[in-house]
Amino acid sequence: MPDTDDTLDEPAVAFATAKTAVAARLTDLAASSDVLQQEELRAYAGRGFAAGWRMPVEFSDGVRRIDLLLPAGFPWQPPRVALIDRPPFLSWPHIEHDGVLCLASDMLDVDPYDPAGVVTYMLGDAAKLIDRLIAGELITDFQDEFLSYWDHAADEGGPHFVSLLTAEPPTREVRVWRGKKFYILAETDAELERWLVNRFGKKPDGFKTDTAALLWLEAPPVPSDYPRSGQDLRRFAAAAGEDPGALLAKFVRPRPDRIVAALGFTTANGPALAGVIAPEPSAPRYGARDPLLKGFRPGTIPDSLLLARYLGNTNLIRRSIERADPDWIHGRGQDSRTAQLREKTVAVIGCGSVGAAIAVTLAQAGVGRLVLIDFDILKWSNIGRHVLGATYVGQPKSKALAEKLRSDFPHLYVTDFVCDADTAVRRHADVLASCDLVVSATGSWTADSRLDAWQETTARRIPIVYGWLEAHACAGHALLIGDAEGSLRHGFDRTGLPHFQVTVWPNGTPLRREPACGAAYQPYGPMELGFINSLIAELALDALLSATEPTHRIWVGPRKRLVQIGGGWSAVWREDSSFREEGGFILERPWPVADDSGKEAQAA
Structure with missing residues (x-):
């Protein structure tokens, strides 16, 4: 039996040996690098990085700094690379909020017995990705991988969205059940009720559904075009082939406390859904004026004006949607059976x-x-x-x-x-x-x-x-x-x-x-x-x-x-x-x- 202390030290010894091999490889590559201090590693909170180096790299538009980062489980866990000199988050695809690159090689198995070789490959892969990002070659990846980037841009808090909808056009009116912690979207009230009874054994107390919208667009937006206001939602409705004065105006007329909509998109990798909530505009801090009826008696305001006031500059709540429809559950929409x-x-x-x-x-x-x-x-x-x-x-x-x-x-x-x-x-x-x-x-x-x-x-x-x-x-x-x-x-x-x-x-x-x-x-x-x-x-x-x-x-x-x-x-x-x-x-x-x-x- 090996000595207990030696066994406990084995991961630390493996990490130290691999780290030394990486440092030697960086020297062989004539890479100018500085060892990252703990304070700099803490900038990657929750990542578990135990060591790293910062180095300048020449790209087509000049010198940019990158970090080579080793997790505590290295060489059994793959290293990561981060870009320090980068544009604002979601300007370029494949870069996470803290600058860590999403490399295709992150999904591949790596050779734990050749840590220096793995790092060499990862640095080369990172340089190729950054060069392509600088050239603007990968912008369409925002659309092809829409769900990942929408998740990054979604607002924190708010209800969780579950969809039973058939994820396909056309734009249409659908139904939503609004629970305390999550909303469920479905085509009909009967489908909603049956799903809830099956899932929880009984119909929720005070079961009630509301009207919602599914707005279907042929292509998803890039992050700079994500909807941020009620006015943007009207723009999306128009792009979905829906006259905003029709479907959305119907929702606004009864003065709901919020409008719920699903945005559907056709992507290269199949359909994608995103959720938005448009809250009713709040009254001014001072005075008792109704922001929607201002200047009109109840029942006299034109639908077009009511819609413009309801879906104006009020901020939307963006939420991710988790699909629970049969097509997604049984084969993620890819099983012909x-x-x-x-x-x-x-x-x-x-x-x-x-x-x-x-x-x-x-x-x-x-x-x-x-x-x-x-x-x-x-x-x-x-x-x-x-x-x-x-x-x-x-x-x-x-x-x-x-x-x-x-x-x-x-x-x-x-x-x-x-x-x-x-x-x-x-x-x-x-x-x-x-x-x-x-x-x-x-x-x-x-x-x-x-x-x-x-x-x-x-x-x-x-x-x-x-x-x-x-x-x-x-x-x-x-x-x-x-x-x-x-x-x-x-x-x-x-x-x-x-x-x-x-x-x-x-x-x-x-x-x-x-x-x-x-x-x-x-x-x-x-x-x-x-x-x-x-x-x-x-x-x-x-x-x-x-x-x-x-x-x-x-x-x-x-x-x-x-x-x-x-x-x-x-x-x-x-x-x-x-x-x-x-x-x-x-x-x-x-x-x-x-x-x-x-x-x-x-x-x-």
């Missing part, structure tokens, strides 16, 4: 450790509507491998999972039924028939065969994905019976034993028992389940997007674990052309079909 999945409805029957994980994955993937069906109650013994934790113990699994998903993904539609598969078929067949897919994760042959029989009788054949485990989750199966011919029962005998199994247990399946009547279980954990749950969820997504033919996929677990707990590979698996002794892979096999005599024949 999002729109398709949003229109899909999936029923998940069986909300245990398999079905619940699949439901969460489908929600994260963007499936718009989920129907959760399970009759069981969540127990303490379940939570070791279930997505639900102690908060939900004692509740029906389907109901608790629905509550969690509504809170975690407030834009989704999630319903639940506390019942078994047979009851779901008898009492809620209309709900199942309206789905695009049913996922059965019951682990019950009775339940699965009931669904198989139901599928054959439906007027519109609803695809079903079945998922099941072999003992101790040493293998797992996902089966799609789609809208073409096929049946679950073709791969099983009448008691529910599959014709093809990957594993075999010479001494019988090793079960553990609780000190209770009939309480047996298999002690596998979430790691083993993770592969199988992903297998089933992926086939479910394939079924929603394209797959229709019967598809059987198998997760063949690692041999090492199988042997450790007394199992082995089955004879039928060993004879298969895809057999691999080591395991640990996914296999796709044809699913059996019935021939004319009713006997089972393997699909070609």
Whole structure:
């Protein structure tokens, strides 16, 4: 064991060694530099810089000073470079408020074993960036990376903005709910109310919405053109193709205490949103004159004049907007599957450790509507491998999972039924028939065969994905019976034993028992389940997007674990052309079909 004191000193020794190497490299480069004192390092508050050098560098417009800065974690953390002689903040892109440069190389991994080489590269990169900034080549980066620079220019304090809006033109009237700490923008009141109920479990007391505006412009402004006053907001409305005397005048007429607007822009990297608040002009400090009606009786002032007075020289409050709409949550607007999945409805029957994980994955993937069906109650013994934790113990699994998903993904539609598969078929067949897919994760042959029989009788054949485990989750199966011919029962005998199994247990399946009547279980954990749950969820997504033919996929677990707990590979698996002794892979096999005599024949 190394000495404790030596271990504690190791980071300091590494930093000192790297710092010495950097100092030597600066000398080799014939760079004139001065060591930064602590007072100078404190100018970069919160950065954690422990050492640095200031040096003059010749650029196309003359000499400018730069700082080379080493964080306390150097060489394991990258060095930074700051420009001392610079124009006011937000005049040039890629320079933070304290002058530290945002270099592309900051996002790259660096070699901690060559600190001098890393510094040489960073200084060269910084010089190239500064030269381009001096030449005015990167001004359009303000627009391409609009959100970062708007965040820098946003006012401190004020409400947090969350947007459920569809981030696209045209300019239009939208709705806003104004909470104490945050505002939520949405297309309709109904969308706002449902989101809030899903997120917080109930409608806020005194729920009320107001009119807001979404002003859409084809290109974002550079910082020097950011709106600062009500007059600027009118200018933006005009640029958005909206007559300020129409949309904004409608907002002003009832004399609100503030006007809320979202500014939308088309950028090279996708749509961007920014928020502004225009407070009602305040009355003069002395006298009781109304700044809006001055010179007019109530109800007689022209709309155009009222708008000009309301949105005049009053300072706007600029705020960042955090998008929470489905397009942004599911793929940041770049996943082509999002729109398709949003229109899909999936029923998940069986909300245990398999079905619940699949439901969460489908929600994260963007499936718009989920129907959760399970009759069981969540127990303490379940939570070791279930997505639900102690908060939900004692509740029906389907109901608790629905509550969690509504809170975690407030834009989704999630319903639940506390019942078994047979009851779901008898009492809620209309709900199942309206789905695009049913996922059965019951682990019950009775339940699965009931669904198989139901599928054959439906007027519109609803695809079903079945998922099941072999003992101790040493293998797992996902089966799609789609809208073409096929049946679950073709791969099983009448008691529910599959014709093809990957594993075999010479001494019988090793079960553990609780000190209770009939309480047996298999002690596998979430790691083993993770592969199988992903297998089933992926086939479910394939079924929603394209797959229709019967598809059987198998997760063949690692041999090492199988042997450790007394199992082995089955004879039928060993004879298969895809057999691999080591395991640990996914296999796709044809699913059996019935021939004319009713006997089972393997699909070609």
